[in-house]
Amino acid sequence: GAVVSQHPSWVICKSGTSVKIECRSLDFQATTMFWYRQFPKQSLMLMATSNEGSKATYEQGVEKDKFLINHASLTLSTLTVTSAHPEDSSFYICSARRARGPTLDTEAFFGQGTRLTVV
């Protein structure tokens, strides 16, 4: 299967600082990537859909100024948690799907996740 690499796998930062998480599709072009947040023992909550070359689409209730998404190339999307606070501590996961013409292939490939701890 395709590989999606997420970096870093874990990060600890001080309250008030910003943290950038990278998501790369290693062997295919991903015009669209998805960012999820997962709390302990809970399901994946879609935060936003990242579109290459255009603005991300955020889910209701997700602060776009707080969670900045940039999809600068066909293989890289970044999520920046700005002015992080302890309540932002969570497991963040990206996923990517191959482009198949105007639509996306159905199979989603997930990164290994990033554990963010804000102290």
Added chain:
Amino acid sequence: QQQVKQSPQSLIVQKGGISIINCAYENTAFDYFPWYQQFPGKGPALLIAIRPDVSEKKEGRFTISFNKSAKQFSLHIMDSQPGDSATYFCAASYNNDMRFGAGTRLTVKP
């Protein structure tokens, strides 16, 4: 609104037994139903998936049963092994929209 309902929340099975996890969906537009396996601290990995034009799909010890009229689908893990202990998520997808169930924490006891 939870579009995909998953049960049970947790499941304990003896080694060699059958693990069964159930999901139900609301939106009839969904046309792709994958199951993901997630180990602690890792991202989900695709286990098996089905489309609504078939009622069953089997891959090794894993089987998906799909009931289109009831809008339900289930995962069966035959001969469950301790290494199968993980959290399992069902999902339903249509175009760019993929919705996940709440997850089932499976523990297989040796």
